[in-house]
Amino acid sequence: MDTYLAIASKRDVREYSDAPIPDEVRERILDAGRLTGSSKNRQRWEFVVVSGRARERLADAVYAPENVRSAGLVVAIVGEAGSFDTGRCAQNMMLAAWGEGVVSCPNGVRDADAAAEICGGEVRAILSLGYPARLRDAASRSAEEWSARANRKPLSELVREVS
Numbered sequence: 001m002d003t004y005l006a007i008a009s010k011r012d013v014r015e016y017s018d019a020p021i022p023d024e025v026r027e028r029i030l031d032a033g034r035l036t037g038s039s040k041n042r043q044r045w046e047f048v049v050v051s052g053r054a055r056e057r058l059a060d061a062v063y064a065p066e067n068v069r070s071a072g073l074v075v076a077i078v079g080e081a082g083s084f085d086t087g088r089c090a091q092n093m094m095l096a097a098w099g100e101g102v103v104s105c106p107n108g109v110r111d112a113d114a115a116a117e118i119c120g121g122e123v124r125a126i127l128s129l130g131y132p133a134r135l136r137d138a139a140s141r142s143a144e145e146w147s148a149r150a151n152r153k154p155l156s157e158l159v160r161e162v163s
Contacts, residue, residue, distance in 0.1 A: 001098075001099050001138055001139075002143065004143045005138055005139075005142075005143040005146070006095055006098055006099055006138065007095070007143075008143040008144075008146035008147045008150070009098075009136075009138035009141070009143070009146040010094065010095060010098045010138075011103075011136075012103075012104070012105040012106070013103035013104065013105060013132055013136065014064065014066070014067050014105050014128070015070070015132070015133040015134065016070050016071050016072055016103070016128075016129075016130030016131060016132065016133055017072075017130065017131045017132060017133050018072075019072065019130075019131040020072060021072045021073050021102060021129065021130065021131070025097075025100045025102060026049075026073055028096055028100060029073070029075075029093050029096050029097045029100070029102065029129065030047050030049075030075070030093070031096075032092040032093050032095070032096030032097075033045075033047055033075075033077070033089045033090075033092055033093045034047075035092065036085070036088050036089040036092045037085075037088065038081060038085040038088075038089070039082060039084075039085055042081075043081075044079050044080040044081040044082075044085070045077050045078065045079040045080075045081040045085070045086070045089060045124065046077075046078050046079055046121070047075050047076070047077060047078075048075070048076040048077075048078050048119045048120065048121075049073065049074070049075055050068075050074040050075070050076055050118070050119065051074070054118050055068060055069070055074055056069070057114070057118050058074065058076070058114075058115060058118050058119070058126070060111070060114070061109060061110060061111040061112075061114040061115040061118065062107040062108060062109055062110055062115075062126060063107065063108040063109075063110045064107060064108075067105055067107050067128040068107060068126065068128050070128075070130070071128035071129055071130045072102075072129060072130035072131060073102075073128075073129040073130065074126065074127070074128055074129070075093065075126070075127045075129070076115070076119045076123050076125070076126050076127075077089055077090060077123070077124045077125040077126075077127070078116075078119050078120065078121040078122060078123055078124065079121055079122065079124065080122065081124055083124075086124040086125050087125075089125075090106055090125045090127055093127060093129075094106070094127065094129075097129050098138070101131065102129050102130065102131060103129070103130065103131070103132045103136060104127055104128065104129040104130075105127070105128050106125055106126070106127055107125075107126040107127070107128055109123055109126060
């Protein structure tokens, strides 16, 4: 998938099918996180794949528990990475997932202490990922069409130049 099309067509999705995510797709998603640049290349994170009873407990620690409960893959970014690095890492994983046809959603942590206990360290982000319950086809529109349909401020309101 073209990078700009992936960015323009990616939407946060919270409804997943029951289809399992193959190991090689999971590996690519996680590797996209590993490849993310970080401040001074310190990579102050680890990726905790949460499943089973731990996933049920983690679901209770986020604002939208069903996102975590119904996902095919739940990844917590854990460690001391700053918010900028964490955001870059999460976005890389979500875009890599989308390139594989896997949708995703970041989840807000409601109970940081419980999440840290479950994941073994400070949770910086929780991603829920899975194949979509409803088919989502990035190629059904051009990047420009996706961009025009996005619920975002126009570029003219966001860009200014100084010299």
